[in-house]
Amino acid sequence: MDNQEIASFWDANAPDWIEAVRAGWDVYREMVNNPAFFELLGDISGMRVLDVGCGEGYNTRKFADLGAEVVGTDVSRLMIASANDHETGEPRGIEYHQAPASDMGMLADVSFDAALSTMTLMDLGDYAESIREIARVLKPGGLFQFSVTHPCTMTRMWRWMYDDRGDKTGVVVGDYFALAPSRPGSDIDEWYFGGAPRDVRQTTRPFRIPRFFRTLSEYFNTLTEAGFSVEKLFEPHASRQAAAKHPNIADTRVIPYFLIFRCRKRVEPEETN
Ligand SMILES: C[S@@+](CC[C@H](N)C(=O)[O-])C[C@H]1O[C@@H](n2cnc3c(N)ncnc32)[C@H](O)[C@@H]1O
Structure with a gap:
């Protein structure tokens, strides 16, 4: 599947996606992923950052x-049109471009202090090319932090296991190696935000999202081959208290859903002279 076709899926998802995200119905983002991502990120004030x-x-x-x-x-x-509309209404000086991650030719070499990405890189058909493109625009020593669905649990074949009370106890995963690393295939995943009100969930067409499956080693080795050092991995999950208070994020304590990579573009020896 090429980027034009992937873009057409996301254009079709965009109206409902934008409404749901801005309503705060992406509860995994609000209560699990973003708190972890921003804590790990630390201070980025004054930096030139690519999202x-x-x-x-x-x-x-x-x-x-x-x-x-x-x-x-x-x-x-x-998605970019909507981001631009928001910027016009509430300016923050953000510049947006429609471009695949593997070809961001409008951005100069070594021009960013940090590249960030939240829950996108598992959706790329051309992961390796995109990682090399991100390395191109980052300064030596630049930060690259991104989150993805966890490649070891969000496999091509997976289903929940339940106990006698109907509580989730684990998942069965499979087909982990089937499509990686050299011939990543794609499937269309269909889902809607579980945190949305019931009537919205019942009446809204699910998102249709092309998914690409990669092993953990493909994620990692592509990064190191493109010139990154991986500094830290983090598997965000709800605290015991948060899970008790918000049952719809409790399943993040059963298996790791998400994985955050914190990487650094290596400074090559000739660049230090
Ligand atoms: C799950 S959404 C996450 C969006 C955003 N990062 C957030 O946290 O709200 C994934 C996004 O990846 C974009 N996307 C998919 N393939 C892409 C590619 N090859 N290059 C750039 N963006 C891509 C989609 O259009 C979509 O907006």
């Missing part, structure tokens, strides 16, 4: 609110 696969700009605006000078890119025309 890769920025969608309609929800987190892009948060990066700008932390004092960064932010550029967002996304393959979907409608």
Whole structure:
């Protein structure tokens, strides 16, 4: 599947996606992923930051609110149009471009202090090319932090296991190696935000999202081959108290759903002279 076709899926998802995200119905983002991502991120004020696969700009605006000078890119025309509309209404000085992560030719070499990406890189058909493109625009020593669905649990074949009371106890995973590393295939995943009100969930057409399956080693080895050092991995999950209070994030304590990579573009010896 090429980027044009992937973009057409995201353009079709865009209207409902934008409404749901801005309503705060992405409870995994609000209560699990973003708190972990931003804690790990630390201070980015004054940095020039790229948000890769920025969608309609929800987190892009948060990066700008932390004092960064932010550029967002996304393959979907409608996501970028919506991000631009928001920027016009509430300017933060964010610059948006419609572009696939593997070809961000409008961005100069070594021009960013940090590249960030939230829940996008598992959706790329051309992961390796995109990682090399991100390395191109980052300064030596630049930060690259991104989150993805966890490749070891969100496999091509997976289903929940339940106990006698109907509580989730684990997942069965499979087909982990089937499509990686050299011939990543794609499937269309269909789902809607579980945190949305019941009537919305019952009446809204599910998102249709092309998914690409990669092993953990493919994620990791591609990064190191492109010139990154991986500094830290983090598997965000709800605290015991948060899970008790918000049952719809409790399943993040059963298996790791998400994985955050914190990487650094290596400074090559000739660059230190
Ligand atoms: C799950 S959404 C996440 C959006 C945003 N980062 C957020 O946290 O709200 C994934 C995004 O990846 C974008 N995307 C998919 N393939 C892409 C590619 N090859 N290059 C850039 N963006 C891509 C989609 O258009 C979509 O906006």
